[in-house]
Amino acid sequence: xxxxxxxxxxxxxxxxxxxxxxYNNNTSLVLEDDCIQSIGSGSGDTIIDCxxxxxxxxxxxxxxxxxxxxxxxxEHRLRLSGATYEEIANNRGGIVSSVESVQSATPKDLFxxxxxxxxxxxxxGTTTIEAKSGYGLTTESELKSxxxxxxxSEKHAIDIIPTFMxxxxxxxxxxxxxxxxxxxxxxxxxxxxxxxxxxxxxxxxCEEGYFDIDQSKRILKAGISxxxxxxxxxxxxxxxxxxxxxxxxxxxxxxxxxKIDEKGIMSLKNNxxxxxxxxxxxxxLNKDSYAPARKLIDEDIIVALATDFxxxxxxxxxxxxxxxxxxxxxQMTVEEAFLAATFNGAKALGLQNEIGSIAVGKKADLIVWDxxxxxxxxxxxxxxxxxxxxxxxxxxxxx
Numbered sequence: 488x489x490x491x492x493x494x495x496x497x498x499x500x501x502x503x504x505x506x507x508x509x510y511n512n513n514t515s516l517v518l519e520d521d522c523i524q525s526i527g528s529g530s531g532d533t534i535i536d537c538x539x540x541x542x543x544x545x546x547x548x549x550x551x552x553x554x555x556x557x558x559x560x561x562e563h564r565l566r567l568s569g570a571t572y573e574e575i576a577n578n579r580g581g582i583v584s585s586v587e588s589v590q591s592a593t594p595k596d597l598f599x600x601x602x603x604x605x606x607x608x609x610x611x612g613t614t615t616i617e618a619k620s621g622y623g624l625t626t627e628s629e630l631k632s633x634x635x636x637x638x639x640s641e642k643h644a645i646d647i648i649p650t651f652m653x654x655x656x657x658x659x660x661x662x663x664x665x666x667x668x669x670x671x672x673x674x675x676x677x678x679x680x681x682x683x684x685x686x687x688x689x690x691x692x693c694e695e696g697y698f699d700i701d702q703s704k705r706i707l708k709a710g711i712s713x714x715x716x717x718x719x720x721x722x723x724x725x726x727x728x729x730x731x732x733x734x735x736x737x738x739x740x741x742x743x744x745x746k747i748d749e750k751g752i753m754s755l756k757n758n759x760x761x762x763x764x765x766x767x768x769x770x771x772l773n774k775d776s777y778a779p780a781r782k783l784i785d786e787d788i789i790v791a792l793a794t795d796f797x798x799x800x801x802x803x804x805x806x807x808x809x810x811x812x813x814x815x816x817x818q819m820t821v822e823e824a825f826l827a828a829t830f831n832g833a834k835a836l837g838l839q840n841e842i843g844s845i846a847v848g849k850k851a852d853l854i855v856w857d858x859x860x861x862x863x864x865x866x867x868x869x870x871x872x873x874x875x876x877x878x879x880x881x882x883x884x885x886x
Contacts, residue, residue: 555600583658724746729741791828
């Protein structure tokens with residue numbers, strides 16, 4: 488028998504519209520099973536009194552590195568003392584420092600470590616995340632990470648969209664034979680990932696010192712042939728031409744973009760690539776050059792926001808805080824930042840017809856706030872006045 492929930496006494500409801508979203512005042516919302524049944528009318532078996540406050544869609548965090556086993560607090564201390572991310576990586580810190588612990592961890596270890604992280608995501612209003620492999624860097628460990636992601640998505644309330652990222656860094660043993668590792672990714676990892684059938688996307692860290700343009704293209708082409716949709720870590724530390732390549736490859740999303748230039752911007756625009764900005768990473772790395780959100784938006788490029796949650800360069804899970812950074816550092820309006828953290832994040836995952844906004848027939852992924860309007864979200868900075876989180880029509884946070 489179907490069960491319905493009615494959210495009544497909503498002071499302000501953020502609903503989908505052709506221009507992004509609309510404000511609906513003094514209204515109600517009915518959920519049935521996992522979907523939004525009606526807006527402004529109808530009854531429900533269970534009643535939630537929203538007490539005249541704000542109701543919004545849940546956040547869609549379209550870029551995370553969820554699966555890791557060690558914290559990199561020492562790297563953070565070194566950066567606070569003046570060391571750069573690049574210097575730490577050159578001394579075998581950074582991504583490769585997480586590899587050994589993931590390789591030696593059991594699937595249960597990785598699963599158990601991830602559960603409290605997912606609980607924190609939910610408590611902060613995030614109802615869907617993308618999660619990458621990429622700390623395994625062997626075929627066995629990459630497949631293990633993807634399997635853990637799949638198991639977590641089945642067991643936890645949050646929805647997790649899996650991405651294969653064997654091209655995250657070069658393992659230490661391949662430092663002097665990088666082409667051999669590229670061949671391993673293309674000829675062994677990708678076919679095994681295709682056979683496993685879990686990953687939806689393929690991502691590559693196209694950056695100086697990591698995977699160059701030619702290597703990235705070959706890896707992405709192999710992924711596309713295996714049915715994976717391409718994404719790119721692009722122009723994070725250097726203007727490397729990665730954004731141009733992302734456009735040429737028809738990437739769904741190009742992420743980071745702190746060093747993107749005009750040619751890269753036009754490549755994203757002309758090829759309809761979502762620009763996923765990660766201001767939490769710039770903040771956490773204590774850098775000053777944030778991605779040029781205003782230029783991207785003014786060129787009518789779809790801009791999404793995400794956390795880049797990971798153990799090294801951004802140990803941040805809060806999308807409300809990312810909105811605060813976007814408003815303060817990226818020159819985005821509150822409305823632009825909120826849209827980027829919800830509907831545009833869904834677009835970066837190709838899920839805009841299912842999640843990211845409130846409309847009849849869409850998934851009932853909602854936040855019931857203890858605030859009256861959107862502008863209060865960045866105002867509270869690190870305090871998130873969230874009363875309830877509803878995921879797939881079920882109350883998963885709050886009582």
